[in-house]
């Protein structure tokens with residue numbers, strides 16, 4: 001269960017000019033966001049560019065703290081988490097970043113294995129799961145390629161595989177089909193809906209309204225930092 | 232497959248994340264200096280012990296114009312002083328140094344003239360005595376001696392033993408300070424190398440942090456590597472220092488008569504060329520630098536990670 005109560009976010013943009021930190025008070029990215037998503041729910045997150053979709057997801061994957069309001073994630077008030085608690089909660093959240101964030105010096109295999117290794121799974125399990133998942137996303141022949149040896153779409157699929165490899169309780173995907181063709185996008189949606197049926201709460205931010213139409217689910221629509229629709 | 236196998240041991244992909252060329256060399260240099268400081272401190276203690284065991288309780292009395300009688304028809308001043316000293320409780324083994332041994336002692340300063348009697352000045356008689364546990368009160372002794380032979384000088388070993396002790400204490404304190412400084416410099420060298428590694432892998436660390444890595448997961452990666460590199464440096468520095476120390480030991484052996492300066496068995500000569508503590512220094516320094524590397528890296532990484540939410 002995810003609950004946002006009157007959440008606001010104001011990026012205090014810091015510009016470093018000769019060591020002087022200037023603060024722009026107008027950097028309000030999210031304003032009075034209020035919603036609930038039940039455990040196992042699925043939501044689309046839409047809205048024009050700059051509306052605040054990524055910002056909302058960042059709050060959910062604990063990359064930033066809200067300026068005001070309260071966020072409850074998987075039964076925890078995030079304001080009460082210490083460093084260790086934050087790290088452990090992050091492990092239960094799979095994230096597909098808009099810019100992938102793969103480790104450049106690691107192969108596709110090792111990138112996908114990373115969350116399992118952080119969780120100290122046995123290497124035999126890691127090998128079985130990682131190879132199977134990479135085969136599933138069509139990268140069976142790319143295990144030993146590093147990100148700069150992969151196409152944009154292939155990198156995106158590695159990022160997706162890394163996000164779901166540990167069967168997270170919450171899956172956050174930021175524009176996960178941006179670099180995929182329609183076929184691959186459908187395969188990805190199949191993977192995501194399978195996970196969702198297994199109990200993972202899923203939120204997918206996208207501009208792709210055709211995709212949204214083909215997979216009907218409640219939509220959260222942002223506009224200029226405000227939630228203009230939820231349902 | 233090779234690529235994959237190589238990174239499997241490195242669970243979170245930070246293995247190559249440290250500027251590691253210079254680190255062992257810098258730590259080796261610190262280790263070398265530390266070995267020298269330690270050796271200096273040990274040598275100072277050994278020399279002091281040696282000298283003090285000879286000097287402690289030794290009293291030297293110089294009697295000017297020893298041949299002059301104390302009073303008309305009285306005994307010679309030197310004999311009178313000797314009699315007095317022999318009768319003083321707490322003093323033992325009082326005896327006049329022979330002309331010959333006095334001449335030998337003075338030869339470096341006065342040359343042949345000291346022994347052939349051509350010296351234009353009259354030498355004082357020198358009486359040496361050992362004070363037992365209870366040293367006679369110097370003021371009383373002085374007063375008594377002044378009555379018999381005015382101008383007599385009493386030189387007690389205790390006074391310069393105290394000065395020698397102060398000297399060795401300050402040498403040992405300096406050596407300890409050098410050890411502390413060298414350890415701090417080694418820790419700073421590790422911290423700088425770790426910081427460089429962190430900066431170089433910043434993006435990767437942010438990603439791993441975002442995936443839920445604990446601070447300890449990341450810090451341990453760096454600390455293990457820093458520990459290995461620092462320990463390597465520590466070992467190398469201490470090993471390089473050993474021959475230098477053996478050589479210094481040989482040089483200083485001539486000052487300490489009891490030290491085996493010439494030994495027919497080369498193996499045992501080498502073994503006794505250094506105190507056991509110095510032979511153990513490679514092990515000691517490896518452990519110490521490993522510890523320094525580990526602690527400095529942990530502290531650096533954990534401090535750095537604070538900037539990530």
Ligand SMILES: Nc1ncnc2c1ncn2[C@@H]1O[C@H](COP(=O)(O)OP(=O)(O)OP(=O)(O)O)[C@@H](O)[C@H]1O
Nearest residue numbers: 011013027029047048049050051052053054055056
């Ligand atoms: N780190 C940041 N510092 C300051 N302002 C930011 C930061 N990140 C985003 N913003 C601003 O916050 C607002 C929302 O950005 P956000 O990235 O959440 O939009 P988005 O809906 O994800 O857009 P897109 O569809 O283009 O990805 C924008 O005005 C953006 O300029």
Ligand SMILES: [Mg+2]
Nearest residue numbers: 053054098174
């Ligand atoms: Mg975005």
